[in-house]
Amino acid sequence: MGRKCIVEGCRAWAMRDSEYCFRHDPRPEFEEKRRRASAKGGRKSRKYPVVREQLPDIFFELKNLKDLAEFMEMVINGAMKNTMELQKARTLGQLCQAMKSILEASDIEERLEKLEEVVLGVKH
Ligand SMILES: [Zn+2]
Numbered sequence: 131m132g133r134k135c136i137v138e139g140c141r142a143w144a145m146r147d148s149e150y151c152f153r154h155d156p157r158p159e160f161e162e163k164r165r166r167a168s169a170k171g172g173r174k175s176r177k178y179p180v181v182r183e184q185l186p187d188i189f190f191e192l193k194n195l196k197d198l199a200e201f202m203e204m205v206i207n208g209a210m211k212n213t214m215e216l217q218k219a220r221t222l223g224q225l226c227q228a229m230k231s232i233l234e235a236s237d238i239e240e241r242l243e244k245l246e247e248v249v250l251g252v253k254h
């Protein structure tokens with residue numbers, strides 16, 4: 131998993147080249163980006179501008195439900211704060227549903243194998 135923003139209480143992912151998330155990076159260029167991101171108006175076709183900078187460029191390992199929950203949390207927050215496109219958030223939500231079923235199934239399988247080993251002496 132990637133690094134979290136170092137600001138206390140902030141649970142966002144840190145950006146690739148920073149210890150901070152997009153919202154907390156103190157560098158002046160980010161202040162400017164934030165200002166533009168939160169500025170109202172502009173093009174009417176895009177009511178909620180998406181700020182792409184916060185999407186972490188990291189590989190997510192989704193090995194268990196806890197990993198999946200953290201990942202989903204990031205997706206939900208991204209969708210809420212318009213740092214992620216809703217279409218992408220929807221797709222990721224669907225993939226997470228599939229992943230959840232896979233993880234649950236493999237967990238049951240693992241437990242069953244352990245049970246068989248103990249009860250029936252079957253070696254896997
Ligand atoms: Zn932060």
